[in-house]
Amino acid sequence: MIESVTEKTASISLPSHDVQVKLLGVPEILVNDQPVPLRGETARRVLCHLLLASPRVIPNQRLIESVWGGEEPDSAMEQIRKIVSKLRRELPGGRELISTELGGYRITLEPEQLDVTVWTNAIQNVRQLLDTGENHAAFVKLSLALDLWRGPALDGLDGQPFANEAVALHEERLNALETWCRLALKELPISAVIAKIRREISQHPLQERLWDILMRLLADNGRPLDALNEYSNMRKVLAQSLGVTPSPRLQDTYRKLEIAVGGAPAPPAPTVPRQATHRMNTSPHTSKMPAWIKQLLRGQEPNPAYVSDQYWNILHRNQAMDRWFPWLEGPQANIMKWALTEPSARSVLGDWEDHAAVHIGMINRALKENPGDAGLRSLNASLMQADSIPSAVKDQAVDIATRKGRSYTLRLPHITPEPITVVSHVLTPHGSSDLRVVIFTSPQEAIA
Template identity: 50%
Template sequence: MKLLGRLEVRDSCGELITIRGDVARRVLAYLLLAAPHVTPNHRLIDAVWEGDEPESAIDQIRKIVSRLRRELPDGTDIIRTEPGGYRILLPPEQIDLVVWREAIQHSSLLIQEGRRREALETLSQGLDLWRGRALADIAGHPFAAEAVALHEERSSALETWCQLGLKELETSTVIARLRREIHQDPAQEKVWGILIRTLTSSGRKLEAIEEYNRMRKLLAGSPHATPPMPPTDPHRNLERPVGSRPVTPPHRKPEPPRPLLPKGSARRRVPLWIQELLRGHEPLPAYVLDGHWNVLHRNQAMERWFPWLRGEGTNLLSWALFSPSARTVLHAWDEHAMVYLGIVRNALREDPNDPFFNSIDADAVKDPMISEILARDDVIDVSSRSGHHFTLSLPQITPEPINVVSHVLQPEGHRGMRVVILTSPQTPSEETSE
């Protein structure tokens, strides 16, 4: 039984067994994820219907389990009925997820004992079990969270493998393995980072830069990737060898939002009816901007989704263009930057002496990633945008990317003030506390 890729079931001769129906595959996958423990009925129901179960859900689960027992080799013996649920019992070596986790634990013990070569071989065998992204063909809650957790396990194990490999193997062998991993699944941000650092530490800096540029192009269009936005200088961290402690890159000294608003003035400028409008838009974010992109007011959802923007006087444009967090949160960040730079350019055409937009423009030229966009002449010249579709990565809210649309309203009688509300067809459940 295989979970480290697409769900696969094979018989003792290695022949593939077809499990018909998405519901049956979800039940089997959840039983295997919990093995050898009991899976309660309510967990299976949630895994299949995600909170929208029919009244006959428990009867349907029984029928599905009965069918799985008929379709699986020795199914009657391996799927056991327990009080309130079911358990799947298989020898550990027959579930690739169990073999993988045993390999991780065993390699950790070997490292503690100083047996690095054996640990390296054990990790290699474990990594060879992967055939792509875990649970690649099973979408939705709770499988998305499980897939993310397994992906993190794999990335961590691969980094350990590289640390051991650089001591026990030729560097070229380590680099070849990393490139094979990326070829198998290009949407692996951490693996790209390991490859780039390994190339740099071995003196192959030009290749490292080429891989970095290739990574950005490939991951910009990936639906699975959390866009890898390095520090402002994309090559600053490449100098540290694998296994050393990350060096926090020197960022620009935090500046007060420009232009600086008098303390306590922002919220007083927002009429009560607009404040109530924002509050009524929960659980989705809504906020109010002035003409220089200072956040005058926000609802609580805005603070949960974007904790980096808490505090009075935060400037949204400065955050979106220059903050490392924005380059992680905003999928295809460079496309956003093109639009924001166009807004700056348009504003300076209207008022060439505006100190705020002149300051943003000057900072943009100094930023290597933004100057690269300027050099390509990819700036999209607009004055504003409304009805804009984009994707966010907010792991504190949900492990899955969130698709949203921004809508801009301009209240009558409040010149320069804009109310922005975000809508989404997939409102995430917010289980994290503030």
């Protein structure tokens, strides 16, 4: 990627002998640089789960969930034993590589044998170099670290735990790429930096964040008209592929760019009727969010988390929430209105009609408990009048006694090409019964 730099610098590389494991792309195991064929999807899933956890022990139940996703046969444990025995036979040195532990199994690798570990260590080293002002060394190290990626992490593995692991790795890579651009502007011609981001976009055209990086690069280097043109290109891609408009943040960037070049600001593209975008600013907590709640949300990274009031207005969110759900940015964000009326929600929420029925049931329950609440009545009226909600869905509202955490699937191609299974955890802070803290985790995770 950066030949003029990397030729003169000790490279980040996996050893050229013994076992090498590559997960930053299509999973691959090499022995003496020769790929080892892995026969059987179940064996592949078990092995990759063990590799991701290395050197930690993976409990048997986690391996069972990884293979069968909660629908395991009665013979699941026996099948896991057979799969591990098969891996030990097929992998060179497999008996020493995979050990049996109390209640599970472990793969033990040297840090330099697993590209994910090499990547993670390199990113930590880059942060240390930046903290000490060694920007050139950080640029070189980061360039080499990015070269470890051969495609989407864990490419071809869907379901748990792979989708969520891939998301976390991908988010880290995007952060690293932004840092690389900032450093590269002092090391390389601007044309080379822009060319790299364009290549990234060609491979991941639904990644809004890449388009945002490109627009900022162009605008900051005296090419605002080119930045506006890229916004138009992105808008077409999103509309044709997902049927959605750019996030409010990028729409705002676009309007500022238009003003900067002397044109009239473009109005935001509405996706719901005006009456359905009104926000009930009745919560007293908007400007008085307890500091501990903000800290709790930050502590959930890289998992999304947010706080809403009793009308489902989003009062505070962490950065992961912004990245996962860019449609819910800004002071007017309302989770209920987005889920029920926005076209992007139909693309994001798997089994959208089931989601809609649950959300309407949540509103009905809130009205039963607070029949005189004008804000709830107004919200319900605006949603029931929305043409975007089919009558059949309104008639199938789920009768729920409480809002409990539940598992469902998200489709976020701007984050990862694979569907993501999440569990939503809903907490009510002590002394603030009108606030809801919502945290998304993978099915295997506990709340921090």
